[in-house]
Amino acid sequence: MTSYRPADTPPPPDGTERNMKKIAVASVIGTTVEWYDLFVFATASALVFNKVFFPGFVPLVGTLLAFGTFASAYLARIVGAALFGHFGDRLGRKAMLLVSLIIMGIATFSIGLLPNYASIGIWAPILLLTLRVIQGLALGGEWGGAVLMAVEHAPAGKRGLYGSWVQIGVPAGTLIANLAFLVCNATLSNDALLSWGWRIPFLASALLVGVGLYIRLNTSETPSFRKIKEADAQVKLPIAEVFTRYWKQVLLGGIATMSTGTSFNLIVAFGLTYGTQTLGFSRNAMLSIALIACALCIVLLPAFGKLSDVVGRKPVIIGGIVAEALLAFPLFWLLDTREFPFALLGYLLMMTAFAANYGPIATFLAELFGTEVRYSGLSVSYMLSGLLGSAATPIVTTALLSATGRGSSVAWYMMGSAAVSVLALVLLAETLRRDISSAARTNAATASLS
Numbered sequence: 249m250t251s252y253r254p255a256d257t258p259p260p261p262d263g264t265e266r267n268m269k270k271i272a273v274a275s276v277i278g279t280t281v282e283w284y285d286l287f288v289f290a291t292a293s294a295l296v297f298n299k300v301f302f303p304g305f306v307p308l309v310g311t312l313l314a315f316g317t318f319a320s321a322y323l324a325r326i327v328g329a330a331l332f333g334h335f336g337d338r339l340g341r342k343a344m345l346l347v348s349l350i351i352m353g354i355a356t357f358s359i360g361l362l363p364n365y366a367s368i369g370i371w372a373p374i375l376l377l378t379l380r381v382i383q384g385l386a387l388g389g390e391w392g393g394a395v396l397m398a399v400e401h402a403p404a405g406k407r408g409l410y411g412s413w414v415q416i417g418v419p420a421g422t423l424i425a426n427l428a429f430l431v432c433n434a435t436l437s438n439d440a441l442l443s444w445g446w447r448i449p450f451l452a453s454a455l456l457v458g459v460g461l462y463i464r465l466n467t468s469e470t471p472s473f474r475k476i477k478e479a480d481a482q483v484k485l486p487i488a489e490v491f492t493r494y495w496k497q498v499l500l501g502g503i504a505t506m507s508t509g510t511s512f513n514l515i516v517a518f519g520l521t522y523g524t525q526t527l528g529f530s531r532n533a534m535l536s537i538a539l540i541a542c543a544l545c546i547v548l549l550p551a552f553g554k555l556s557d558v559v560g561r562k563p564v565i566i567g568g569i570v571a572e573a574l575l576a577f578p579l580f581w582l583l584d585t586r587e588f589p590f591a592l593l594g595y596l597l598m599m600t601a602f603a604a605n606y607g608p609i610a611t612f613l614a615e616l617f618g619t620e621v622r623y624s625g626l627s628v629s630y631m632l633s634g635l636l637g638s639a640a641t642p643i644v645t646t647a648l649l650s651a652t653g654r655g656s657s658v659a660w661y662m663m664g665s666a667a668v669s670v671l672a673l674v675l676l677a678e679t680l681r682r683d684i685s686s687a688a689r690t691n692a693a694t695a696s697l698s
Contacts, residue, residue, distance in 0.1 A: 267468075271398060271401050271467055272410055275414045276420065277463045279416070279421070280421045281453070282386070282391070282460075285421075286387055288428065288449045288450060290422075290516060293517065293642075295446075299442055301364060325388035325635070326388060328385035328387065329392065329627035329630070330388075330624065330627075331385070332344045332347075332393065332627065333392060334486050336389070340473055341400075341470055342397070346464055348389040349386070349464065352383055352387060352457070354382075356383065356450055356453040357454050388631050392623050399611050399684070400471060400473065400619075400685075401471065409550060411611030412549045412608065412610070419542035419599075420546055422516050428448065429446075432449065472684060486623070487628070489624075493621075497617060497697075501630075501672075503633070504669050505613065505633035507665045507666045510666075511666075512638070513638050514579075515538065515541060516538055518642050519583075520534050521646065522645075526649065526655065529588075537591055537592050540596070552608060553611070564607070565605055568603070570670065574601075577656060578597065614684070615684055616629070619685070641661075644661055
């Protein structure tokens with residue numbers, strides 16, 4: 249295989265690489281903050297929320313209710329994607345990133361201040377659900393803007409690499425969220441953790457938000473959007489344009505990305521519950537396994553993103569999806585040994601497959617849409633995948649475990665998700681050579697389909 253320089257990007261001038269490193273750092277820190285806020289909720293849902301906000305239910309039902317609240321944000325994410333996407337395509341990427349980060353930070357901090365069910369009754373889970381929905385609205389607008397800040401700034405032949413840096417926010421945010429709970433769990437008694445200790449990771453998010461705001465205030469608007477603005481080529485209703493000209497890309501892109509949410513949430517949400525409540529692992533053991541797997545993922549994501557700049561997006565993504573399907577049963581066989589080393593091996597194998605799938609997917613989705621609607625199209629497509637994959641996974645897998653009593657039954661769900669994602673991906677065209685910098689509307693809507 250040989251690499252090449254796409255025709256849409258000239259050789260970088262002096263200082264561009266230094267500027268790109270700054271943008272890459274901003275992308276990683278900003279998305280890490282957003283995903284930390286999201287996944288600290290997922291970790292709390294698996295470990296404590298069933299007792300704090302849904303007491304009086306048997307553990308399995310309480311966990312389902314907690315995961316249902318966790319899933320509610322995914323509906324809100326689609327609304328947030330359309331809302332922030334509209335203004336991101338009309339006014340610019342940078343402003344929407346700042347607004348979404350502030351909203352997410354306020355919602356997460358407020359969760360840490362909520363009274364529990366014993367204090368205010370039914371209002372506790374209602375307020376929790378409300379703040380969770382606000383989190384979803386913010387994330388729906390944040391991820392797409394962060395991707396475009398990286399991809400639309402990227403130098404020749406490196407869009408896959410820089411797009412994958414944005415994806416680091418997912419395992420990094422999860423790692424920090426799990427680490428926060430690991431420290432709390434290791435230093436506090438169970439009563440203290442359930443009483444007030446669980447609040448610390450939510451309140452600590454204020455520090456991360458401050459860092460994220462500082463970094464993002466010091467980045468510039470993307471060249472692609474500046475071309476659109478200078479040419480006065482913004483469309484009045486980007487979301488309407490997306491669903492008129494790009495609806496197939498939105499639908500197929502969302503389905504193609506579904507397996508990333510399934511596999512990752514299988515590890516970070518359901519896996520924690522299954523390991524602690526069914527297999528008898530300690531909370532510390534399962535959190536440690538998740539931490540190590542996320543650390544590996546952080547290393548692998550840029551490697552697979554860079555590989556996609558050489559061989560293409562689709563071969564790398566399809567390879568990751570197929571690996572996820574092949575590893576579905578082995579993951580549970582290894583977990584069911586109830587031995588830490590084997591459980592860790594299962595997590596590391598599945599996380600490697602996930603990294604191959606997830607690393608290039610942000611750039612691939614961005615390249616499916618024209619510049620004038622890219623924020624809206626990219627965001628809605630990705631958030632649709634979250635609804636199909638991430639939102640459903642903890643609920644479906646917990647229900648499957650309840651019905652069968654066997655964790656391996658969940659493997660069939662993982663394999664089905666992978667099969668559907670591969671089929672959708674096959675129907676989309678390779679995007680590696682696509683020109684994404686043109687200010688004029690093109691026939692990209694039709695060119696994006698095989």
